[in-house]
Amino acid sequence: MDEARLVAEAKKGSHFAYIQLVEHYQKSLYCTALSISGSSWDAFDILQDTLLQAFISLPTLKDPKTFKYWLTRILINKSYDQQRKTKHSYPMEHPPETPYEFHGNEEHLDLFNALNKLEDKYRVILSLRYFQDLPIKEMASILECSQGTVKSRLNYALKELRKVLGYKSFEEVIR
């Protein structure tokens, strides 16, 4: 995918170029929204709002190389907005089925469920790192904290995840 060219064309208003870009990123964005919100339908709303907002604001993006980072930032803001909204409103009736299909094996499903058992801040950090594939520096900027905090939170999140999945903890191992 020639991202720079697609971003430039989308910036000029090409829906076709934008949709190609979106198709490339939508799975990881949805997964990130899902792990932050914990609700599959909220995550769908977040994804949809993000992609619409990004298309409308694309002309303000200065450096096309930062597209992914910029898009992730919008997604995180939309996720927090959604969390605030759900806090103050009664949950909407959603169809019983999920808006997505999961094609992974059992190990992946266990991991997916384990992820949901972590605290919000650890789910966000793992999503940004492994779903969005962002460097520590950009994560620190999105989360408005130091790079040191990102690193230690990341290590802690992995440790918690290992614990939920029943891996022997470090402390148990060295005992």
Place this chain on the structure above:
Amino acid sequence: MNCQTARENAEAYLAKELSEPLLSEIQEHLTHCLECRQMYEDTSRLIENLRKLPPQIELKSILEALMLENIARKEPKPMKTHRYSIIAAAAATLLFILSSTLLAFPALAQKYTPSLPIAQDLNKLQDKTAALKSQAESYKTQAETYKTEVEALKVQIQKIDGTEIKVVETQSGLSPEDNTQIQSLALSFIKAQYKGDMAQLQAMTTPEFYATILKRKSEFIWTGRGGVIFSSITNVAQEKEGYVVFVRISDSSDDSEFQEDFTITKTATGFKIQDMGLDK
């Protein structure tokens, strides 16, 4: 190296983000500590599996189609216009129009002697402004002011700091010395961008803006590009946020033409650039 330190650096190690001597120390530790090696292997597998999750989640096609259809109905917002006065806004717009007409033909432009208003071009400009005006019906009053300002505009070829460039003159009310000094500052900034001369950039900018340049070097330092070709520059306008000046340039490495919008402030040590934004 103890187990605690090895454990704390597992993520960075697996992401290949560690440097020496820590890297060798951890590698050494892992060769003889079975427990840590097990922990590293578990974490590595966990990360690998986490990375595999997004590709396995697929939105139902009907929902995806609905979402894409919604996008297809949207139109992007036009670029946010700068909150400059009408005169600066008019100059910026004209700079763009000019560059697509007369300025695209340097040979033709050279025929005109310096300091002589280019009458033909002004005619073209007025035609264009008339067209612009009819487009902006909702801004009738604004358009009136715009027209008056446009009529006062002159285009001249001038030599600023050794660079020959077309100057779009506005009634700026600034002294000619300050005007030239600020214009020359903007041109020197662009030259330093192409040279990657950090010392010069630092000397020309406010500490805050220089910090931004350092933070986002790839956006501001253009040593990898071709040579710079100056097309045109506006006179300096005095605004609430400082002095503003627009410079239109192109790059010899490709055909793209773009505009640098400068905001300049007066400090105890002279004029300093406090911000620069790009407009295509």
